[in-house]
Amino acid sequence: MAFRGLGVLLVLLFVIGAGADDAKRDDDRAPKSESCNNPFQLVKVENWVDGEEGHIYNGVSARFGSVLPEKPDNSVKTPAIFADPLDCCSNSTSRLSGSVALCVRGGCDFTVKADFAQSVGATAMLVINDAQDLFEMVCSNSTEANISIPVVMITKSAGQSLNKSLTSGSKVEILLYAPPRPLVDFSVAFLWLMSIGTIVCASLWSDLTTPEKSDERYNELCPKESSNAETAKDDLDKEIVNIDSKGAVIFVIAASTFLVLLFFFMSSWFVWVLIVLFCIGGIEGMHNCIVSLTLRKCQNCGQKTVSLPLFGEISIFSLAVLLFCVAFAIFWAATRQESYSWIGQDILGICLMITVLQLARLPNIKVATVLLCCAFVYDIFWVFISPVIFHESVMIAVARGDKAGGEAIPMLLRFPRLFDPWGGYDMIGFGDILFPGLLISFAHRFDKDNRRGASNGYFLWLVVGYGIGLVLTYMGLYLMNGNGQPALLYLVPCTLGN
Numbered sequence: 001m002a003f004r005g006l007g008v009l010l011v012l013l014f015v016i017g018a019g020a021d022d023a024k025r026d027d028d029r030a031p032k033s034e035s036c037n038n039p040f041q042l043v044k045v046e047n048w049v050d051g052e053e054g055h056i057y058n059g060v061s062a063r064f065g066s067v068l069p070e071k072p073d074n075s076v077k078t079p080a081i082f083a084d085p086l087d088c089c090s091n092s093t094s095r096l097s098g099s100v101a102l103c104v105r106g107g108c109d110f111t112v113k114a115d116f117a118q119s120v121g122a123t124a125m126l127v128i129n130d131a132q133d134l135f136e137m138v139c140s141n142s143t144e145a146n147i148s149i150p151v152v153m154i155t156k157s158a159g160q161s162l163n164k165s166l167t168s169g170s171k172v173e174i175l176l177y178a179p180p181r182p183l184v185d186f187s188v189a190f191l192w193l194m195s196i197g198t199i200v201c202a203s204l205w206s207d208l209t210t211p212e213k214s215d216e217r218y219n220e221l222c223p224k225e226s227s228n229a230e231t232a233k234d235d236l237d238k239e240i241v242n243i244d245s246k247g248a249v250i251f252v253i254a255a256s257t258f259l260v261l262l263f264f265f266m267s268s269w270f271v272w273v274l275i276v277l278f279c280i281g282g283i284e285g286m287h288n289c290i291v292s293l294t295l296r297k298c299q300n301c302g303q304k305t306v307s308l309p310l311f312g313e314i315s316i317f318s319l320a321v322l323l324f325c326v327a328f329a330i331f332w333a334a335t336r337q338e339s340y341s342w343i344g345q346d347i348l349g350i351c352l353m354i355t356v357l358q359l360a361r362l363p364n365i366k367v368a369t370v371l372l373c374c375a376f377v378y379d380i381f382w383v384f385i386s387p388v389i390f391h392e393s394v395m396i397a398v399a400r401g402d403k404a405g406g407e408a409i410p411m412l413l414r415f416p417r418l419f420d421p422w423g424g425y426d427m428i429g430f431g432d433i434l435f436p437g438l439l440i441s442f443a444h445r446f447d448k449d450n451r452r453g454a455s456n457g458y459f460l461w462l463v464v465g466y467g468i469g470l471v472l473t474y475m476g477l478y479l480m481n482g483n484g485q486p487a488l489l490y491l492v493p494c495t496l497g498n
Contacts, residue, residue: 036064036111036139041178042422043068043152045126048077048173049165057158058422059126061178062110062137064145068152068178078123080162080172088113088125097121100174102162104128105153110137114147124150124176128159150176179421188426188474191415195428196467198350199437202357203444203459209292241360243438248371252378259382262409263394271409275336278410279329282348285355286325291318342414342425349413353433362442372488372496375435379486396484399429432473432487436466436495462495469494 043059061068069075080100083092087107101122103113110127117125129135132155139145165172201208243251262270294301294317301317308314332344362368382395400408413433414425440462447457454460469491476485 036145038063038065038067040136041068042181043176043178044072044421045152045154045158046072046175046177047080047162047165048175049170051171054165055161057154057161058134059152059154059158059176060134060136062114062151062153064111064137064139065114065125065147065149065151068150068176070177070179072175072177075175075177076123077173077175080126080166080174082163082166083117088116091116092120098123100124100126100176102126102128102159102166104159105130105135109140110151111139111145111147114145114149114151118147118149122149124152124174126159126162126174127151127153128162129153129156132156152176181420181422184478185417185420185426187415187418187420191413191426191428192467192470192474194346194350194413194415195433195470196463198353198433199357199440199466200463202354202437203441205292205354205358209296239359242363243360243367243371244363245367245370248367248374251371252374256378256382259394259398262398263390266398274409274411275333278348278352279333281352281355283322283325283329285351285353286328286348287318287322288355288358289351290321290325294321336410339416342416345410346413346415349411349430353430353437356434357437357441360438361445362438365442368439368442369496372435372439372492375431376488376492379431379488383484383486393484395486399427399484428470428487432491435488436462436469436491439495440466462498465494465498466491 038061040063041061043061045057045059047054047057078098078100080102081094081096082102083096084094085092085107086104088101088103089108089112092101096117097120099122101117101120101124103117103125105127113127114125127137134153134155137151137153162172304316305313306316306319308319328344329348332341332348335341336345362371379395383393386392386394398409399412411430412427413430414427417424417426440459443458443462446452447459452458470487472490472494473485473487476490
């Protein structure tokens, strides 16, 4: 169908190709000096209101001041008091000795605030930001800072919550500590398995879904059934989109243009358009996967039909599966902000990619080389080189939804960091699966047509190379302190070069 072919092109256009996690600290660009060179730490801010434990807020430590302990057992619970004046830019009239000083941002340098809080005996200082993000506090003009108390910034909403408790006359106590992120979070192993599994399933899909020949003699006596099967195969062949060299180059240019448009004009409504398109593609992919697998075991399931206006005659089983897929996609879209939404997103995304890899095919190794080399340059440019022009990585900004109120685009596989005290997700873009997947699927068809086995064919070794490329991607991710990596930088040499 023309609609399905168009859907394939849209999915290929919307793929995002940077492997990343969703938290970073820009620890290198901020100015340093001998007494102002602390690494930025993510800080847990526990609080108690009249002895009852409250919400735990997140903060970030300053470049200066003392370093916080990693465990709460090594920290001390201390009363919190608002300074007077609130900006901490002059001597406070509040009795801050032995307390955590609460100050608002603005009015003077952060080091000046900390110096005044320290001079009156405060044990720590919390700076309340004027926005919902966390700002990295540094020394102005690389000046020396003789600050020996911890200094932490918290968000505006966290400060408002503490202020509400204090103005009501409650006693607020604060405990500060900075648990480190693990060097390696083993949750990436699940993402690694999902990525490889998606490509392997897509490559073997035609073998997995071929109807079982239970009775060849029966088939000989039923030529009508055989004719129907051949007709269905011909219809499937008509839906296949063969990519040529010219189309590969045009795709990379179009994808770059679209990425720039997303970077400058992304908003919540724009993301919603992508969410709707993702749901439509996910519904079609999920429907295709469920129906194909079911009909392999139960060919009679699709025989009962019903006639519907506009759609004509349709299988009852296919209609029931379609309604289920629509309900599944709507439920995911409505609950996409919940902690469990990654499950639905991954299911829809995997089904979508399996279907795309069935419909989009590379005709030969020449086209594969052109497409993957273009994607290789595309990924590196928009992750590593674009900050020189746009002052930040365009690919990472779009993938994280920085300009859409944090509303991330759904063209990603996600898996929660189960062993990270800060939570968050490890992610991989559809492009990092689809581009190598096109080559690996081509290799499987080539091996099958030329009757090559696993050991002397290309398919198995390309899968192994893809797995190694993903390992190198995550190694680069951790070595770069969680900053996004152009995964195709590692995947293309490990697959096409293999």
